[in-house]
Amino acid sequence: MDTGDLLPGHADLPQKLPTKCRSGFVSILGRPNAGKSTLLNAFVGSKVAIVTEKPQTTRTALQGVVTLDGQGAPCKVFPGESPEKETAPAAQIIFLDTPGIQQPRTSLDEQMMEEVRDALGDRDLLLFLVDASRPFGPPDEYALGFVKRANVPCFLVFNKIDRIGKEALLPLIEQCRQLHVFAEVIPISALTGENLPLLLERIVAHLPEGPLYFPPEHITDLPLRFLAGEIIREKVILETRQELPYASAVLVEKFEEKENLTHIAAEIFVEREGQKGIVIGAGGQMLKRIGTLARQELEGLLEKKVFLELHVKVRERWRNDPEFLKELDWRRMVGE
Ligand SMILES: Nc1nc2c(ncn2[C@@H]2O[C@H](COP(=O)(O)OP(=O)(O)OP(=O)(O)O)[C@@H](O)[C@H]2O)c(=O)[nH]1
Ligand SMILES: [Mg+2]
Structure with missing residues (x-):
């Protein structure tokens, strides 16, 4: 995956830009499990964010950049090989x-809500995602409160319509429209891709004319080291039950890219001895499974063999430990 430089590095770009390019910053918001990360990955066409069926999977704001040509297709500007196929970004x-978004109970929750608040400033558009297969209730209204206070144009996006009959949507739309003035209401399925081209088209129509902020091949600013930790965490969440998905954190201690191999060493943190036993499993079977699944995915991402070392550690009440929460922050990895 390319984690590209900012635009000024690209001397070629300005001459290739069409006169009218639209660009802008769009945050995806909603209750846990609404399908926000699935939508981001679908737009970007690559796995930037981990996805699980358990709520509270995403813990930090994650960037994903999409550059489109005039036909709304992913843009190719610098592929080099066949210039006749190159397209200018639109x-x-x-x-x-x-x-x-949910009521915080721990310092980690509070930090997560801080990430949400930060994602509301200086935005061109918000997407408020609602799981259309569940009743719209007080937790959704709580989440909507963040959007209302932001004073930024917002689309109401009903996700998971593959799970419901179309007639079930109308009362939902009516209910939500009474709570806030939305710029557009669009039903989608982030999983099957239904209506995603329409949503993308409407998003672009709402953006101002502007420059390319990143080269067209740029997908995210997240370091590979962080993505590696997230992939490991995803496997821990998927393979464990009850409180463990919420009580687990992953810290990548070593990320060494060698010629034919990447050596990754990571620590899986849990809050209690008993949880450590569960993650390791009888005869180490669970940890082995987590390691195998993570390694296979990492080898696909890095296109290289991976040597993965995993250790499990107990750090009591880490979710309420501001120092440890700081250690987990990927921005520290890039020296911000
Ligand atoms: N049927 C169906 N399932 C979906 C759709 N979009 C997402 N899902 C599933 O919903 C679950 C949650 O998806 P995520 O993308 O992790 O949701 P999220 O909003 O990012 O969740 P948090 O990070 O916990 O806030 C996963 O099991 C997805 O596969 C959809 O359009 N249809
Ligand atoms: Mg998510």
């Missing part, structure tokens, strides 16, 4: 996936 959308 739009660039810098999406931000965010943690699911």
